[in-house]
Amino acid sequence: MLKENVVKSPINVLILAAGLGTRMKSDQAKVLHKIGSHPLIAHVLRTAAQLDPENIFVVVGHQAEKVEELSLASLDAASAEKLRFVLQAEQKGTGHAVKCAVEALKQARGLLLVFYGDTPAVKAETLRELIAEHERGHRAATLITIRIENPPTYGRIIRDAKGDFLKIIEERDCTPAERAITELNPGFYCFDIPALLEALEKLTPHNAQNEYYLTDVPQLMLEAGLPVGAVLHEDSGELDGINTRAELAAMWKRLRRETLDRLMAAGVTIVDPETIYIDGTVEIGRDTIIHPQVIIEGNSRIGGNCEIHSWSHLTNVDIGDGCRVLNSCVLVDCKLTARNSVGPFAHLRMKAELAEEAVVGNFVEVKKSKLGRRTKSMHLAYLGDATLGDRVNIGAGTITCNYDGKQKHETIIEDDVKIGSDTMLVAPVTVGRGSVSGAGSVITKDVPPDSLVAGVPAQVKKKLKE
Ligand code: UD1
Ligand code: CA
Numbered sequence: 001m002l003k004e005n006v007v008k009s010p011i012n013v014l015i016l017a018a019g020l021g022t023r024m025k026s027d028q029a030k031v032l033h034k035i036g037s038h039p040l041i042a043h044v045l046r047t048a049a050q051l052d053p054e055n056i057f058v059v060v061g062h063q064a065e066k067v068e069e070l071s072l073a074s075l076d077a078a079s080a081e082k083l084r085f086v087l088q089a090e091q092k093g094t095g096h097a098v099k100c101a102v103e104a105l106k107q108a109r110g111l112l113l114v115f116y117g118d119t120p121a122v123k124a125e126t127l128r129e130l131i132a133e134h135e136r137g138h139r140a141a142t143l144i145t146i147r148i149e150n151p152p153t154y155g156r157i158i159r160d161a162k163g164d165f166l167k168i169i170e171e172r173d174c175t176p177a178e179r180a181i182t183e184l185n186p187g188f189y190c191f192d193i194p195a196l197l198e199a200l201e202k203l204t205p206h207n208a209q210n211e212y213y214l215t216d217v218p219q220l221m222l223e224a225g226l227p228v229g230a231v232l233h234e235d236s237g238e239l240d241g242i243n244t245r246a247e248l249a250a251m252w253k254r255l256r257r258e259t260l261d262r263l264m265a266a267g268v269t270i271v272d273p274e275t276i277y278i279d280g281t282v283e284i285g286r287d288t289i290i291h292p293q294v295i296i297e298g299n300s301r302i303g304g305n306c307e308i309h310s311w312s313h314l315t316n317v318d319i320g321d322g323c324r325v326l327n328s329c330v331l332v333d334c335k336l337t338a339r340n341s342v343g344p345f346a347h348l349r350m351k352a353e354l355a356e357e358a359v360v361g362n363f364v365e366v367k368k369s370k371l372g373r374r375t376k377s378m379h380l381a382y383l384g385d386a387t388l389g390d391r392v393n394i395g396a397g398t399i400t401c402n403y404d405g406k407q408k409h410e411t412i413i414e415d416d417v418k419i420g421s422d423t424m425l426v427a428p429v430t431v432g433r434g435s436v437s438g439a440g441s442v443i444t445k446d447v448p449p450d451s452l453v454a455g456v457p458a459q460v461k462k463k464l465k466e
Helices: 039-048 065-073 095-097 103-107 124-137 193-201 213-222 245-265
Strands: 011-017 055-060 083-087 110-117 141-147 155-160 165-168 184-187 186-192 228-232 296-297 313-319 331-335 347-349 360-366 376-384 386-390 399-401 410-413 425-426 429-431 451-454 459-463
Touching: 011 039, 011 095, 039 055, 039 065, 039 124, 055 065, 055 103, 065 083, 095 193, 095 213, 103 193, 110 124, 110 376, 124 141, 124 186, 165 213, 165 228, 186 193, 186 213, 193 213, 213 228, 245 386, 313 376, 399 451, 425 429
Parallel strands: 011 055, 011 110, 055 083, 141 228, 296 313, 313 331, 331 347, 347 360, 360 376, 376 399, 386 410, 399 425, 410 429
Antiparallel strands: 110 186, 141 184, 141 186, 155 165, 155 184, 451 459
């Protein structure tokens, strides 16, 4: 397809997200349900932001505060500034939802793209094509249609004998003959704003649900003598709206597959696509291998030549090149710089950071701590609120006693220190560079550099170097 999608008018987007979603059988607003670690609203907002619109209007209603909070959190600062929330206190239909935004829309320039917050798979390219098609046709409204042989409960597209668009009829309002129509409305519309505002004034709720239907707007425009067009989109699955939990699960499968295909095309080995769960927001470098049953979520970045082994769960991680995460690790909000090895059974969280070639082994928890270059903690340790220098070795069973019941305290372990097995570091405490602690030491006082400490509580026994 060589159509050029050069868009001239400023773009505004309006997303309808006020409904509860009765068919989800949930106390939670539909757009808050998640696919991967992101709510539905985040998926559509990120796609909308790719169009570089002037404004992104979001009509909120059910759990408005939560929807607003997660909307803001889903975008970078520049895009989040474009969000304009409009409250629809009572849900009287999709047309009513757009009516609630009238005052805000009067301030907007250019054209308006409207779609629903429950369609997370839509691609920015499809929306760009719709806008380009709208501009080419100089219309008051352009909408996308799809074709499905056994039509779901979507609005039916009615065309005249020449094949020109006439109107949309909601499934509930269809005659049996209309219900048999396989060209459907997936709910993506591009409008000329003044024409939309005029048509909204004429909307009535005379239908099976006594609601104001946005789907009546194109017909009202035609009746006013304005041009309306409808273009068929081949991939109907991309535009699916989610109404039930089963559709939610099917959509997650589709989006996962898209992400895995993108990663594999970029040179990542995905050992078993059926069991690997990776959010669309994740970036992974080439020649990295992801083993079965791995979950990678959030804003995670993994470099090249890494290996992530089975049953590990990574959330918001920043992992450099050549790192290995062994089986059954939990990594949250942490950074591996390069050539690090972690696990099996390690837990890194709250800005844990490993410098180049640092190693964290079996049953080690690292919280809000930094490990310097080539520093190792191989077995059974808790490192919390600690800063470790380069080439430090932490013996098995070592614990930073960082919490006195009221406050957290810091531990500093300088370069080239060797902490013996089962050492308790009672923070705040500093162990000077080159020092060694004997097995089972309880260190309650700062240790000067190049000292051997041992005992309970540990005492300086002798100077190792003068
Ligand atoms: C809608 C379309 C239908 C289309 C289908 C595609 C209408 C009247 N019908 O039906 O033609 O085939 O989508 O998925 O538009 N919402 C509000 N406020 C309201 C009502 C709905 O914000 O008062 C929001 C919902 O949160 C949801 C979206 O609009 O995100 C769509 O609502 P929904 O009830 O799912 O519409 P459908 O019945 O699926
Ligand atoms: Ca729907």
